[in-house]
Amino acid sequence: MNENGRPDPATEVFVAHRNLLFTVAYEMLGSVADAEDVLQETWLRWMGVDLDTVRNKRAYLVRIITRQALNRLRTLTRRKESYIGPWLPEPLLTAPDVAEDVELADSVSMAMLLVLETLTPTERAVFVLREVFEIPYGEIAKAIGKSAATVRQIARRAREHVAARRPRVQVSRSEQQAVVERFLLALRTGQLRELMEIMAPDVVLIADGGGLVPATRAPIHGAELVAKLLARLNRVVATFETTTVWLNGAPAGRIEIDGELAALSLVVENGRITQIYAMANPRKLARLDEPAELARTASSSVSSPVTSPSKV
The missing domain is CATH 3.10.450.50 (Nuclear Transport Factor 2; Chain: A,)
Structure with a gap:
């Protein structure tokens, strides 16, 4: 906090992107608990960054959370191998107005999350970042450590895979x-x-x-x-x-x-x-008491100061 009671610049930037980052993590992991853990890990790494060296803060934060989510996704894949019975994504309580953003609602639907489960971790990351959040190929390449040309190939393959499996009928x-x-x-x-x-x-x-x-x-x-x-x-x-x-x-x-x-x-x-x-x-089912705040873009401003990393 500064003397005016506002967050420091790093916290302010993080809060502005917090909902976007959580949405990226949840769509990659299908788990609210793991998305929150990855968000916290991203916060800790972000607080050690010299902001003067960061030209595109959104891209930098997306890069951090993508790498953390990929690491967690590989752990989840091993965990699911010993899971008892069918594994379903963790349901997410959302506000009714989320449905107004048709693309966002479709991307977090249970049916879509189950389709994403059939992708490899890298394919899932590329599909989510490109198709849902429209991240440029160059930024995705930096996030997953591959060339832009390779990312384009992965995106095309993932897009075809999802198109063949996603629900074809849309209802109001x-x-x-x-x-x-x-x-x-x-x-x-x-x-x-x-x-x-x-x-x-x-x-x-x-x-x-x-x-x-x-x-x-x-x-x-x-x-x-x-x-x-x-x-x-x-x-x-x-x-x-x-x-x-x-x-x-x-x-x-x-x-x-x-x-x-x-x-x-x-x-x-x-x-x-x-x-x-x-x-x-x-x-x-432990997180069904309060709607999650989802976003495909960063917030334009910070409405209130942040007092604890667990709140961001």
């Missing part, structure tokens, strides 16, 4: 919200026929319990099987509450089953649900 947020609310009502009341009608015949349910809570260890296919599973769950518990929330830029479900929390992210196509991602791992 109002349509998605209506379908989600109809589904949650049927789920809450245990209406088997309504559940089957709101789901596509070939719907797929994927549940992530991480071995910590009961969850199916393999995907469940087909509306009848999924509906029976969900309806039976409603009947065998004492309390079953559902709430519509915004997760990863889209309407979703927050479920409380006998006091235990779960989150449902739903993919809607042609008025029906085609994918259900059920997160029950409590370690991935």
